[in-house]
Amino acid sequence: MKKKLSFEDGWKVEIRRGILQYAVLAIVRHHTQGIHGYGIARELEDKTDGLLVVKEGTLYPILHRLKKERLLDVSTEPSEAGPRRKVYVLTSEGDRVLRALTVILGDIFEKLEVLRE
Amino acid sequence: MIDSAIDKIVEDYLRRIRKLLPDSFETDDLVDDLRSHIIDSYEDKIGKKPEADRVVVIREVLEEIGEPEEIAEEYRLGPPSEQALERRRKLGTRVILRLVAAIAVIIIAAAIAATITEGALDFGLTVLVLLIFVVAEWFASAWQAGEMTPLDVIDGDREA
Numbered sequence: 001m002k003k004k005l006s007f008e009d010g011w012k013v014e015i016r017r018g019i020l021q022y023a024v025l026a027i028v029r030h031h032t033q034g035i036h037g038y039g040i041a042r043e044l045e046d047k048t049d050g051l052l053v054v055k056e057g058t059l060y061p062i063l064h065r066l067k068k069e070r071l072l073d074v075s076t077e078p079s080e081a082g083p084r085r086k087v088y089v090l091t092s093e094g095d096r097v098l099r100a101l102t103v104i105l106g107d108i109f110e111k112l113e114v115l116r117e
Numbered sequence: 118m119i120d121s122a123i124d125k126i127v128e129d130y131l132r133r134i135r136k137l138l139p140d141s142f143e144t145d146d147l148v149d150d151l152r153s154h155i156i157d158s159y160e161d162k163i164g165k166k167p168e169a170d171r172v173v174v175i176r177e178v179l180e181e182i183g184e185p186e187e188i189a190e191e192y193r194l195g196p197p198s199e200q201a202l203e204r205r206r207k208l209g210t211r212v213i214l215r216l217v218a219a220i221a222v223i224i225i226a227a228a229i230a231a232t233i234t235e236g237a238l239d240f241g242l243t244v245l246v247l248l249i250f251v252v253a254e255w256f257a258s259a260w261q262a263g264e265m266t267p268l269d270v271i272d273g274d275r276e277a
Binding site (some may be wrong): 017025033036037043054056057058060061062063064085086 | 134143144147149150151153154157158161181182184185187188191192194
């Protein structure tokens with residue numbers, strides 16, 4: 001039987017999804033030559049201590065969604081392990097959206113800080 | 118390099134994911150991405166621990182990737198694509214046309230049977246019996262092929 005999530009765990013799942021899309025765009029922006037899915041998962045793990053990605057496979061539906069929204073583009077690069085592999089790059093629209101989201105997030109945290117005081 | 122035992126574990130895992138997702142180009146793309154990720158992660162771990170048991174390592178990789186149900190759930194949380202909606206509309210129309218054609222054939226067959234037997238076979242009862250057979254056969258074959266049934270069309274309308 002599936003264990004019921006605690007309130008805070010459920011809340012974390014809800015908030016994680018939106019933040020994860022932002023974090024993926026931010027990571028891809030640092031790689032102008034493109035970064036593959038595994039690289040994004042590693043950076044997320046290393047830089048957020050695994051807070052954002054619980055299961056690595058759930059990253060791919062998000063990458064596909066961002067691609068469908070034309071915020072990410074895809075190209076390929078040679079791979080040592082086998083066939084050419086896909087790398088993700090930020091589009092100009094993705095860059096614009098990332099900047100806009102950064103402003104929105106800043107506002108949210110600023111207002112939350114006021115609430116906490 | 119991935120050997121055949123490891124490859125089988127990976128392909129079984131990817132097949133479980135494929136079963137939970139619609140049969141589409143997007144699913145093929147997602148499965149290809151997951152396969153690349155699994156290979157990268159596996160090669161990375163083996164590179165760090167060359168003496169490790171290959172099967173244990175691949176199980177660890179799949180554990181980190183997540184259960185197929187979790188990945189399918191994340192996939193479904195996104196908005197359905199226009200192609201998927203169009204495909205569902207077409208499929209719904211096909212199911213309704215098939216239902217109308219089946220009822221017409223049943224009525225004609227029951228009328229012919231009643232005429233040939235000069236009323237020995239009751240028309241209403243023959244329609245009912247043929248209807249039960251057709252519906253049972255339809256559900257059985259749709260279930261085997263993973264196709265849509267009239268109940269799915271009704272459910273789809275409710276969701277919409």
